[in-house]
Amino acid sequence: MMYFELKAILSFSGDLREGKETLQQNIEDANKDLLKRGVPKNVSGGALIEDYTIEGSDLCIKITSDRYVRAHDALIRLKKSLSEAMGRKHRVGVRDIKIIDYMIRFEIDRPPVEKLKLPFVDELELDGKTCIISVKNLTQDQLANNYVDRIIQRIKEKIDAQYYEGKEELWELIWESGDKKPVWTRDPTEEMEKRGWIKQGPTKGKWFYRPQAAKILRCMEEIAVKEVLEPLGFQEVIESTMVPFDVWQETGHMEGVPNEVYYICEPKSRDPEEWEEFVDLVNISKEVPVDKLKELVTAPRAGICYAQCPLMYWSLRNTTIADDSLPVLLYERTVPSARYESGGRHGIERVDEFHRIEPIYIGTKEQLLTLKEDLIERYTHVFQNILDLEWRMAKVAPFYMQQSGHGDEDGEEDLGTIDFEAYMPYRGDRNDSKWLEFQNLSIFKKYTKAFNIKAQSKDLYSGCSGIGLERWSAAFLAQKGLDPNNWPSKFNKICGNLPKGLNLL
Numbered sequence: 001m002m003y004f005e006l007k008a009i010l011s012f013s014g015d016l017r018e019g020k021e022t023l024q025q026n027i028e029d030a031n032k033d034l035l036k037r038g039v040p041k042n043v044s045g046g047a048l049i050e051d052y053t054i055e056g057s058d059l060c061i062k063i064t065s066d067r068y069v070r071a072h073d074a075l076i077r078l079k080k081s082l083s084e085a086m087g088r089k090h091r092v093g094v095r096d097i098k099i100i101d102y103m104i105r106f107e108i109d110r111p112p113v114e115k116l117k118l119p120f121v122d123e124l125e126l127d128g129k130t131c132i133i134s135v136k137n138l139t140q141d142q143l144a145n146n147y148v149d150r151i152i153q154r155i156k157e158k159i160d161a162q163y164y165e166g167k168e169e170l171w172e173l174i175w176e177s178g179d180k181k182p183v184w185t186r187d188p189t190e191e192m193e194k195r196g197w198i199k200q201g202p203t204k205g206k207w208f209y210r211p212q213a214a215k216i217l218r219c220m221e222e223i224a225v226k227e228v229l230e231p232l233g234f235q236e237v238i239e240s241t242m243v244p245f246d247v248w249q250e251t252g253h254m255e256g257v258p259n260e261v262y263y264i265c266e267p268k269s270r271d272p273e274e275w276e277e278f279v280d281l282v283n284i285s286k287e288v289p290v291d292k293l294k295e296l297v298t299a300p301r302a303g304i305c306y307a308q309c310p311l312m313y314w315s316l317r318n319t320t321i322a323d324d325s326l327p328v329l330l331y332e333r334t335v336p337s338a339r340y341e342s343g344g345r346h347g348i349e350r351v352d353e354f355h356r357i358e359p360i361y362i363g364t365k366e367q368l369l370t371l372k373e374d375l376i377e378r379y380t381h382v383f384q385n386i387l388d389l390e391w392r393m394a395k396v397a398p399f400y401m402q403q404s405g406h407g408d409e410d411g412e413e414d415l416g417t418i419d420f421e422a423y424m425p426y427r428g429d430r431n432d433s434k435w436l437e438f439q440n441l442s443i444f445k446k447y448t449k450a451f452n453i454k455a456q457s458k459d460l461y462s463g464c465s466g467i468g469l470e471r472w473s474a475a476f477l478a479q480k481g482l483d484p485n486n487w488p489s490k491f492n493k494i495c496g497n498l499p500k501g502l503n504l505l
């Protein structure tokens, strides 16, 4: 059961005294017909203008309704019809609509665990499973643009989210390599820093990789490309570092991870004159006048790449892929990913800027399930035969994905995400310590849908796999140490000798 009660003022362009009768007539007619349109037969319902008063050029109105013709839709219908009638006969039209109060009552499945807060919602009251909200200050455009439905939907989602809070992620072991004896138990980041292979900074969560470390990351990249991606037929693409918000709105990142994004501003103008004072200030004060800078740049409308897949999907937006191009197999390795990890930062394995190769794949479900097996086989070859890691695979899903009614992947057991995890000896015992997720592999349906990517006749799925070069390196070095003499010979054969680096005094 839903109930809507709306109080609004329709402001006309002129005094209403003269047109009073036309108004009355119109409102009576609306109550009989206009505000009942769309109500299914055999059901009594729709919207009703319960009450109205005229004050100068203002019409103050109260509309109640059920879910068939929601009060705000009724208001918009009424505005049109009144504007027409009053315009024709009395040359006045509706100039402005002001919502004074909008009370909505609806049922929820379960009560919130904690108090709920929501933009546009002034008050939220609960009576068992009945939720009563008061919505204020919505404009006419916002009403016409489904804000009310989304507010109600959002309340339900937020209540659900409160129940998921703190619930365990699904984690199901698929495969494990078994124990392997690590050559040491030190933290490779600390040791590399001591040896001068890496240097912290220049800002939080970033590293400067000196020749030895750069070489290791590059070897990992080469292994991934040569041993996994090329043999499976993946083709390389190069994308932009900057991702506009509309792309992230489609992928869900704008709601999912806005607190981890690095945002980008643009200069408002390139004209040196506009920047003259700023440059003078830098010159004289020997500081960067940040407040002045704020005036010279735009608000962000894009961010630095968070993962490479969104732009790859975007590049195929609104296209139809020929059957002979399926499955689409692409990978990107030029753009680093930036994430504000804050307190979670550690070593080279959890950083604010990292280097990944991201393969994406688009195809029929059968094609992608086969590809998944092939990818797992190639990855297993790398982690077993070349890197000789102690690692495991697990099927993972956040709690809300395990519940029915969430995501497209429901009931499609073979879709979802696999995490690849490595034992990190420096963190302690293999059974008690947290293993490092060094890559993952997913198959979903949502991105082909979001970007309207179609095939000639088939239903398309998509997926991606994040190959984190810092994470591959961290896992390898944590188990194998920094001495190439202890590294697997297959790895050394691909990698060659480490560069000498620099002798800094």
Ligand code: ATP
Residues within 6 Å of the ligand: 307, 339, 341, 348, 349, 350, 351, 352, 353, 354, 356, 437, 438, 439, 440, 466, 467, 468, 469, 470, 471
């Ligand atoms: P985590 O749970 O560790 O934060 P995530 O779920 O955020 O990982 P994804 O978005 O799935 O990670 O990214 C896929 C891959 O990207 C990871 O498997 C890892 O290799 C790499 N990665 C993600 N975040 C970082 C980071 N902060 N530093 C280094 N590599 C990262």
Ligand code: ZN
Residues within 6 Å of the ligand: 307, 308, 309, 310, 358, 464, 465, 466
């Ligand atoms: Zn991805």
Ligand code: MG
Residues within 6 Å of the ligand: none
């Ligand atoms: Mg993360």
